Amino acid sequence: MPSAFATARVKQHADHRPRDNTAIDLTPLPEMVxxxxxxxxxxxxxxxxxxxxxxxxxxxxxxxxSVIERNPGLKQSEIGAALGIKRTNLVPLLDELEARGxxxxxxxxxxxxxxxxxxxxxxxxxxxxxxxxxxxxEKRATAALGKAGRExxxxxxxxxxxxxxxxxxxxxx
Amino acid sequence: MPSAFATARVKQHADHRPRDNTAIDLTPLPEMVxxxxxxxxxxxxxxxxxxxxxxxxxxxxxxxxSVIERNPGLKQSEIGAALGIKRTNLVPLLDELEARGxxxxxxxxxxxxxxxxxxxxxxxxxxxxxxxxxxxxEKRATAALGKAGRExxxxxxxxxxxxxxxxxxxxxx
DNA sequence: TATTGTTATACTCTATAACTATA
DNA sequence: TATAGTTATAGAGTATAACAATA
Numbered sequence: 165m166p167s168a169f170a171t172a173r174v175k176q177h178a179d180h181r182p183r184d185n186t187a188i189d190l191t192p193l194p195e196m197v198x199x200x201x202x203x204x205x206x207x208x209x210x211x212x213x214x215x216x217x218x219x220x221x222x223x224x225x226x227x228x229x230s231v232i233e234r235n236p237g238l239k240q241s242e243i244g245a246a247l248g249i250k251r252t253n254l255v256p257l258l259d260e261l262e263a264r265g266x267x268x269x270x271x272x273x274x275x276x277x278x279x280x281x282x283x284x285x286x287x288x289x290x291x292x293x294x295x296x297x298x299x300x301x302e303k304r305a306t307a308a309l310g311k312a313g314r315e316x317x318x319x320x321x322x323x324x325x326x327x328x329x330x331x332x333x334x335x336x337x
Numbered sequence: 338m339p340s341a342f343a344t345a346r347v348k349q350h351a352d353h354r355p356r357d358n359t360a361i362d363l364t365p366l367p368e369m370v371x372x373x374x375x376x377x378x379x380x381x382x383x384x385x386x387x388x389x390x391x392x393x394x395x396x397x398x399x400x401x402x403s404v405i406e407r408n409p410g411l412k413q414s415e416i417g418a419a420l421g422i423k424r425t426n427l428v429p430l431l432d433e434l435e436a437r438g439x440x441x442x443x444x445x446x447x448x449x450x451x452x453x454x455x456x457x458x459x460x461x462x463x464x465x466x467x468x469x470x471x472x473x474x475e476k477r478a479t480a481a482l483g484k485a486g487r488e489x490x491x492x493x494x495x496x497x498x499x500x501x502x503x504x505x506x507x508x509x510x
Numbered sequence: 511t512a513t514t515g516t517t518a519t520a521c522t523c524t525a526t527a528a529c530t531a532t533a
Numbered sequence: 534t535a536t537a538g539t540t541a542t543a544g545a546g547t548a549t550a551a552c553a554a555t556a
Contacts, residue, residue, distance in 0.1 A: 188419040189407040193400055196471070197478040197487065198381040200494040202396065203421065205378040206547090207501035208371040222522080223375065227366055234362040241537060246361040248376065253524065255539060277532045277537045298369070305370040308500030309493060314370065317493040320486055321373040327481030328380035379524090395545080414514065426547065428516060450514040450555045 197324060208305075215301045221294060224249070224257060229291050232267060232281050239278040266290060370497060381478075388474040394467060397422070397430060402464050405440060405454050412451040439463060 193199045212223050221229075227247055232238065244254045258281070261267040266287035269279040283291065306314050366372045385396050400420055405411065417427045431454070434440040439460035442452040456464065479487050 188404065188411065188415065190404060190419060191407055192468075192471075193403060193420075194495075195491065196475060197482075197490065198378075198385055198396060199400065200491050200498075201374065201378040201381050204494040204498040204501070205371075205374040206421065207498045208374050211501040212371055223371060224523085227372065230366060231361065231363060234364055238361065239537075242361060246363060247366075248379065249523095250525070251538070252526085252540085275533075275537080277530095279538075295365075298365075302369060304500050305497055308496050309370075313493055313496070316489065317370065317497065318368065318373050320482060320490040320493065321377040323481050323486070324478055324490065325373075325377040325380045327477050328377070328384040397546080412514075422546095423548075424515070425517085425549085429545095448514080448556070452515075 201324070211304065212301065215297060216294070219290070219294060219297070225261060226294055226298065228257060228261060229266065229283065229287060229294065233283050233288065233291055236282045237272075237280040239272070240281065241278070243281065261287070374497070384477065385474065388470060389467070392463070392467060392470070398434060399467055399471065401430060401434060402439065402456065402460060402467065406456050406461065406464055409455045410445075410453040412445070412448075413454065414451070416454065434460070 209223065216222070216226070224247075228243065231243055231246060235243070240254050240258065241251050243249075244251045249257070258267060258269065262269055265284055268282045268284050268287075270282065272278045272280045305317075309317060382396065389395070389399070397420075401416065404416055404419060408416070413427050413431065414424050416422075417424045422430070431440060431442065435442055438457055441455045441457050441460075443455065445451045445453045478490075482490060
């Protein structure tokens with residue numbers, strides 16, 4: 165998709181946003197940030213699944229492999245906190261990566277309760293391939309958004325995440 | 338959160354985006370659109386859950402009630418297509434709304450295979466309250482993003498959804 | 511034959527409670 | 534007592550296959 169087209173659309177506002185041709189009135193859903201986030205996230209997830217089908221890797225798994233490589237020896241609880249995954253849900257994720265021979269759980273010498281996580285050689289090699297595929301996949305977004313649009317989106321998403329996280333009861337003071 | 342602060346952050350680029358103080362290197366996850374989408378969407382979902390806890394309403398349910406009100410008499414398959422919900426998964430969702438007396442499934446006269454969906458009076462009344470709460474909840478995003486930032490985000494999300502949907506194998510041509 | 515709604519089922523993500531072994 | 538990892542379990546979203554009633 166040509167970048168010029170994408171750039172033009174980025175400058176559109178609500179009135180010019182693409183409308184459904186289904187004749188079904190979705191008002192006010194398309195104007196809700198949460199709804200738009202959900203639609204985009206589901207589309208991105210499906211695209212990811214297709215792109216990484218040959219490796220049988222899901223987004224959370226790529227995230228784990230990536231963080232473990234950049235931070236070898238980290239404890240499970242630390243990685244879970246960094247990625248927003250509860251330690252209880254991290255267990256089966258790591259079980260699978262370990263069973264596939266991609267990650268190694270070693271008893272830490274300093275604190276024998278915890279595990280020091282590292283990639284195996286297989287894991288490191290696979291991650292190289294995954295990163296290449298990731299770069300191609302990411303270009304999908306960049307091609308449609310434009311470089312500046314993509315950066316802007318990342319900034320706006322960080323603001324939204326922050327706004328909805330700092331939120332005690334969900335409806336403000 | 339003051340809008341001036343939000344606007345300032347919107348203009349930041351990758352290098353100035355808020356960094357983790359966990360000392361854990363997440364590179365390159367924060368630069369991936371899919372990862373940022375996921376983080377923001379989960380935060381928005383949790384915020385929604387808190388905001389609508391007293392009504393016991395989830396995002397998908399608000400979407401259904403909203404679309405049914407604006408398009409009374411629609412078939413399940415039509416609503417499912419409009420909201421991106423498979424008809425098989427729509428069944429338990431509508432079952433619950435019907436059991437709570439919010440939605441009515443009537444046999445359509447024209448095609449007796451299908452159901453004409455309508456809100457009950459209770460459903461219509463509840464939706465009024467839900468819309469008020471929704472407006473308050475949505476202000477969270479607007480306050481953090483600014484009006485222009487929010488519109489920009491909606492535009493960018495529409496582009497991303499489109500880009501990842503038009504995508505056959507997830508990695509481009 | 512095709513479509514509408516349905517049932518049954520499976521997998522993933524998220525969540526809470528309680529256990530174990532260490533600290 | 535508190536923490537790290539684990540187990541068990543439950544709820545919700547998404548997915549496919551197959552069935553009955555109707556078109």
